[in-house]
Amino acid sequence: MTITAPSRVHDLVDPAILYWGTPVVLVSTLNADGTANLAPISSAFWLGHTATLGFGLASHSLANLQRTGECVLNLPGPDQVSAVDRLALTTGAEPVPPWKAANGYVHSRDKFDRAGLTPVPGRVVAAPLAAECPVAMEATLEAVHLTDHAVVQVTVEQVHVHPSIRMAGSERRIDPARWRPLIMSFQRFFTLGDEVHPSRLAGIDEEAYR
Template identity: 50%
Template sequence: MHKVSKPEILYFGTPVVLISTCNEDGSFNLAPISSVFWLGWRCVIGISAFSKTTENMLRTWQCVLNLPSTDQVAAVNKLARTTGTNPVPQGKLLKGYRFEADKFGTAGLTPVDSHIVSAPRVNECPVQMEAVVEAVHSLAEADDVQRGRLLTIELRIQRVHAEESILMDGAPNRVDPDKWRPLIMSFQQFYGLGAQVHESTLARIPEALYHSVDMDRAHGN
């Protein structure tokens, strides 16, 4: 039997992403999010309008989306309740956040140069995607209380770096879902993927049929 429920959050399960950006002084910011979805070579993230990550992206129009596996969960957890904004916004103070200038050092992660954008990649993450900002939209525009507080940012992927160990044997342009174990956040808790539960009819479609013009543009074709 279903019951009417009033959960405070609706995080039913999405992958964790570490977004790396450049600060004004040339140092780097690194922040975990889990409000994200993908379409082709585009990504949409949901994020606070007042975060340092947002500030950096709206100034540089660039970032790197680093996807940690379950192996990096301890590093991701070290970034929880940290912010690159100083002073710490009141809303984050209430949640116990603290200012950290060196996010990479805090997490014990290693920044490495990107090929196209200025923001660094996270060396330890099996997937790293260099991206540029395409559009910014405000959520809850009709709500006087929430207007301007939450944003969705559309990102266009420029280059994908994938650890060889997660690629399909004999197919370097395909990620093997049996090898890739993304870190998942569900209702503020960390989880990983288990074994495949059922054969997918959708998976019978060749991935090449999803090819997009964004991919051609990213590779200069």
């Protein structure tokens, strides 16, 4: 029997960046002088109550997080896209690191004011929450792994959500039909569309994932 290899259907490419699409996170931290910093990232995922975050090595947020051991992970929705974009090309670092200066970054002392967002005190960390974001998670630092980037693990200690995205009749669940995260894909903003199909995993109690 002769086996014929199937025709190749993919192109071999070398993308400049593997930016397939992840939720935008506004990370709030405290500067050394006690003021608040707020910075967008789009390298983040969660396993249970552990969040894994990606930062550039020159990130001011990374320096703050390593110094204080805490942060708030604010998840914006599409209504906050302009606020997120106002933070682009800004840094809390002064002087601005050479690489950032060469790419047009400028120092911004009050990131909440620049974004037009409202800082709200947290319950367990000193960094503030962004009131307008539908989700805000207070977190503490667990580990930092340095390669050509910084891979940071934090533990989520408190979760704050707007009532509008809670699931009716449940004390603990978020309604995925109401929650619309802001997504960054190849440096462009998107959000979720309509549900394609329910997953059979929905039959498993969420506690099983802890």
